[in-house]
Amino acid sequence: MSVLVDTNTRVLVQGMGQTGRFHTDTALAYGTNMVGAVHPSKAGTIEHFEGETDHSGVQGRADTYSADLPIFRSVVEAAEATGANASVIYVPPPFAADAIMEAAAAGIKLIVCITEGIPVGDMVIAKRYLEDKNVRLVGPNCPGVITPQQCKIGIMPGYIHQPGKIGVVSRSGTLTYEAVFQLTNNGLGQTTAIGIGGDPVNGTNFVDCLDLFNQDPDTEGVIMIGEIGGTAEEEAAEWIQQYMTKPVAGFIAGTTAPAGKRMGHAGAIISGGKGTAADKIAALKKAGIVVAPTPTDMGTAMLEALG
Amino acid sequence: MRGDYHGPAVRKGPSLKIHEYQAKQLMKARGISVPSGLLATTVDEAVAAVRPLIEELGNPVVVVKSQIHAGGRGKGRFIEYPDLGGVTVVLAGIDGGVEAAEEAVRELAGKMLGSTLVTIQTGPEGKQVNRLYIEQGVDIETELYLSVVLDRAVSRNVLMVSTEGGTEIEEVAEHTPEKILRATIDPAIGLANFQAADLAYGLGLEGDAFKNAISFMKALTAAAVELDTDLIEINPLVVTKAGGVMALDGKMSFDANAMFRHPHIAQMRDESEExxxxxxxxxxxxxxxxxxxxxxxxxxxxxxxxxxxxxxxxxxxxxxxxxxxxxxxxxxxxxxxxxxxxxxxxxxxxxxxxxxxxxxxxxxxxxxxxxxxxxxxxxxxxxxxxxxxxxxxxxxxxxxxxxxxxxxxxxxxxxxxxxxxx
The missing domain is CATH 3.40.50.261 (Succinyl-CoA synthetase domains)
Known part of the structure; x- marks a missing residue:
């Protein structure tokens, strides 16, 4: 078991430009079931991929892979022709929020938006649009979602992951890789790793992911990686205290970040005295979460939480 | 509209800040009430601004305002002139007429331009003042507070107003949070009339001030959405003795990721502030x-x-x-x-x-x-x-x-x- 994605996930790519092509190729090498792409200016053509299999991905495959993905004008057409049930978005920032809404309108149930730099105002509208639709948006500005050896949607390096019992949820990209790497090195594989993204308006938050992991019978513990800005970690801590039945470890980035400076991520800013690392760490500890004192202690913090 | 993007470069990173006088230009262009004012980068320009500003409404008071990207300018002081505030009201025109006001502005501008202003937000090193905004005085009845900012908890903009104008809103939020009134803005609707009316009522406004406040709030929240601001803060928002509602100060910053569609705002960037x-x-x-x-x-x-x-x-x-x-x-x-x-x-x-x-x-x-x-x-x-x-x-x-x-x-x-x- 896992959450969000597995071997039944059929993935459509929105935005088959240079970036989209590159990551589609690595996903195919990993063994993800990529079924087609939407890119209006290339509609009606076929995109060919081939190369060496990434054996850290889906097991039992030949040493090489070859795939021909059909390109469509719209998500509706693509979904109908391919039976896609998930979409990954590499559309450039000015058009990415529209791409999210288009996927939702076409009935895609899982939308993973990788694009960084989408205007916040566009995301406010997109999120409003998704409100009455039964859709899960992950991101934007995130590395994506991976269930090791089953399905990789996004830009994370596949080989650091191992199948196992730990759920990973994080606002940061490379810091997630760091956490996963430490888990793997400590013998702790992952059920699913979810990057929820570093933007102030995102589709899926910590609580959504904790809830999914809580219900997943194969997940035995969760590590959540937060950062300064907003109050999502505090809300997660409250939820954990009330509902979480599994051990949780955590880490918060930005202990030394000065107020008023945006630390790379649009969402990572301490403003009006709110959103400090100290507040978040205190909230997590109060909820009984084992908080790693430094980013090199994330793996051992998870071990400690598991007891 | 999808596909590889070939438009202007999308610059990541911090939000784009502009000066008060630029924020007021943007507001004025949208019919949002602000006092008349003129920008000055030299002493002569500052002096030349005085007569037209006084003669426009016959109010002999002008205000000289330092333009830097930092708050707390009124209480801030210059390193070179420890008694001089970053925002100074010139009253000389009341008794002495335009000429007296001009002389006072000449002396002030001579000191302020090129000097270093230290406020609670600049750090001890302060910021050099290169631009002054000369503005008409306003007959103030009451000072209010207003801001529009993203509420991350609900992924929508929120309009906040308070009767505690002129003070630090963080302090109001900490000590008397009940004095901050809020309205969440549905992106599909904008600020509804009843929401604006509730806030105006909550601020204790009546008559013309009540009506003007509603128009002001609706225009400002629309501006926030259309201009992709990440913060608009009007502190103080003033009610004039004549019942007008006016932005006496104006702070605006913008989502840098959205500036590809607002080239006129992107051009307002003052790189000397960075x-x-x-x-x-x-x-x-x-x-x-x-x-x-x-x-x-x-x-x-x-x-x-x-x-x-x-x-x-x-x-x-x-x-x-x-x-x-x-x-x-x-x-x-x-x-x-x-x-x-x-x-x-x-x-x-x-x-x-x-x-x-x-x-x-x-x-x-x-x-x-x-x-x-x-x-x-x-x-x-x-x-x-x-x-x-x-x-x-x-x-x-x-x-x-x-x-x-x-x-x-x-x-x-x-x-x-x-x-x-x-």
Whole structure:
């Protein structure tokens, strides 16, 4: 078991430009079931991929892979022709929020938006649009979602992951890789790793992911990686205290970040005295979460939480 | 409208700030009430502004306002003139007429222009004042507060108003939160009339002031959405003796990611207000923030970059900067980043911390080696590489013959660079 994605996930790519092509190729090498792409200016053509299999991905495959993905004008057409049930978005920032809404309108149930730099105002509208639709948006500005050896949607390096019992949820990209790497090195594989993204308006938050992991019978513990800005970690801590039945470890980035400076991520800013690392760490500890004192202690913090 | 994007460059990074006078220009253009004012960059321009401003309404009072990107200007003081405030009301015109007001403004502008204003937001070093805004005086009945900002908890903008105008809103929020009234703005509808009316009623307004406040709030929230602001703060918002509702001050900052569709606002950027190193970094599409410490950091990914700063501090050092080279950096970009770090004379050592994903370790290694060849290496360098093509990256560093210390993980690297810079 896992959450969000597995071997039944059929993935459509929105935005088959240079970036989209590159990551589609690595996903195919990993063994993800990529079924087609939407890119209006290339509609009606076929995109060919081939190369060496990434054996850290889906097991039992030949040493090489070859795939021909059909390109469509719209998500509706693509979904109908391919039976896609998930979409990954590499559309450039000015058009990415529209791409999210288009996927939702076409009935895609899982939308993973990788694009960084989408205007916040566009995301406010997109999120409003998704409100009455039964859709899960992950991101934007995130590395994506991976269930090791089953399905990789996004830009994370596949080989650091191992199948196992730990759920990973994080606002940061490379810091997630760091956490996963430490888990793997400590013998702790992952059920699913979810990057929820570093933007102030995102589709899926910590609580959504904790809830999914809580219900997943194969997940035995969760590590959540937060950062300064907003109050999502505090809300997660409250939820954990009330509902979480599994051990949780955590880490918060930005202990030394000065107020008023945006630390790379649009969402990572301490403003009006709110959103400090100290507040978040205190909230997590109060909820009984084992908080790693430094980013090199994330793996051992998870071990400690598991007891 | 999809596909590869060929429009203007989308600049990442901090929000775009503009001056008060620019914010007021934007408001005025949208029919939002502000006092008349004129920009001055010289003493003569400041003096020349006085007569038309006084004669327009016959009000003999003008205000001289320093234009810097920092709040607290009214209470701020100049280093060169410790008794002089950054915003000064000129009353000389009441008894002495236009000529007296002009003379007073001449003296004030002579002192303020080129001097350094220190406010609670500038830090002790202050900011040089290069622009003044000369504005009409206003007959104030009451001072209110108004702001529009994103409420992250509900992913919507929120309009906040308070009767406690002129004071720090953070203090009001802490001590008397019931005095802040809020309305959440549905992006599909905008600020509904009844919401604005509720707030105006809550502010205790009546008659013309009530009606004018509703129009003001609706126009301002519409401006926030249409101009992609990440903050509009009007403090104080004033009710005049005649029942007008007017922005006496105006602070606006914008979502940098949306500036591709607002070129006229992007042009309002005042680069003299920004750190030169941060500007240079932005040109290379690097996310860089200067800090006060001595250990330069180069990292990929914002979260990892932040936690690299944290771990340096944890082992007893002080980071000199936050620097995220981004996901798909080229060797050239890495070289540029390295140069920006080494330019800072306070940097006594450099820690490169990379977890390769899309970013390959060999790319980083080539960039670092190139940079060192170009600019030399006067300080210790510790490199920690992990992830995609890590062995190739380590090999490039080893074979370069450079004096680079390798680290096995983040903490090891942080300890080594702190040790080497003691």
């Amino acid at each position: 750190d030169p190193a941060e500007l240079e970094a932005a040109e290379h599409d690097l996310s860089f923030i200067k800090l006060d410490g001595s250990i330069g950091c180069m990292v990929n990914g914002a979260g990892l970059a932040m936690s690299t700063m944290d771990i340096i501090k944890y082992v007893g050092g002080e980071p000199a900067n936050f620097l995220d080279v981004g996901g798909g950096a080229t060797a050239d970009k890495v070289t540029a980043a390295f140069k920006i770090i080494t330019k800072d004379p306070r940097v006594k050592g450099i820690f490169v911390n990379i977890f390769g994903g899309i970013m390959k370790c060999d790319t980083i290694a080539i960039g670092v080696v190139e940079a060192v060849k170009e600019v030399g290496l006067q300080v210790p360098l510790v490199v920690r590489l992990e992830g995609t093509n890590v062995d190739l990256g380590k090999q490039i560093i080893d074979e370069s013959g450079l004096n680079v210390v390798s680290a096995s993980d983040m903490k090891d690297g942080a300890q080594k660079i702190v040790e080497l810079t003691k």
